[in-house]
Amino acid sequence: xxxxxxxxxxxxxxxxxxxxxxxxxxxxxxxxxxxxxxxxxxxxxxxxxxxxxxxxxxxxxxxxxxxxxxxxxxxxxxxxxxxxxxxxxxxxxxxxxxxxxxxxxxxxxxxxxxxxxxxxxxxxxxxxxxxxxxxxxxxxxxxxxxxxxxxxxxxxxxxxxxxxxxxx
Numbered sequence: 277x278x279x280x281x282x283x284x285x286x287x288x289x290x291x292x293x294x295x296x297x298x299x300x301x302x303x304x305x306x307x308x309x310x311x312x313x314x315x316x317x318x319x320x321x322x323x324x325x326x327x328x329x330x331x332x333x334x335x336x337x338x339x340x341x342x343x344x345x346x347x348x349x350x351x352x353x354x355x356x357x358x359x360x361x362x363x364x365x366x367x368x369x370x371x372x373x374x375x376x377x378x379x380x381x382x383x384x385x386x387x388x389x390x391x392x393x394x395x396x397x398x399x400x401x402x403x404x405x406x407x408x409x410x411x412x413x414x415x416x417x418x419x420x421x422x423x424x425x426x427x428x429x430x431x432x433x434x435x436x437x438x439x440x441x442x443x444x
Contacts, residue, residue: 291325291335291386291398297406298323298337298384299413300377304422306340317343319351319374322422323384323400326413334416337386339400345372358382358403381412 306318319341324334341351345368355372356362358380363372385402406412 289329289335290388290396291337292327293386293388293398295383295385297326297410297413298382299415300380300382301336301415301419302421303374303377305343311342319343321374321377321400323382324413324415324419325384325386335398337384337398337400343374354400354403358405360405379415381406381410383407 300321301324302320302322304320304322306320308315309318320338321341322336322338324336326334328334339354341354342349343351345352345355345363352363382403382405384400385404386398387401389397389399391397
């Protein structure tokens, strides 16, 4: 009898490149993570896109950020572009609740990047507000936020859903 080794990662479809409407379905605290610049507090934002995979599920994309509103931070640049306005000094000084993003709609510019192993990744390059008159997407009622589910069962697909409605 032989003992076979193989790549057991599931085949996943990659969200298509382009500008797509999405709804923020989760804000995940990743805690303190080691980076080339030392340990940093990290967060992950997750969106379900209006485009679906071959099984009819909305693609889920995510982006990881250092949890900072520093003027050079990518999180701040993305949030300001998405909100369509700069943060006030009070918001920067006192903090801004990322949970406000739940159910917020936007348009996400998705670009593909090839990983070292040849895997194609869908990266969130830019986030902008919805265009005038665009109908808002809802978080599917079956979605369960990462903090409310067993981390080992998270599939990363829109079939794992929640229903919080928090204004942006």
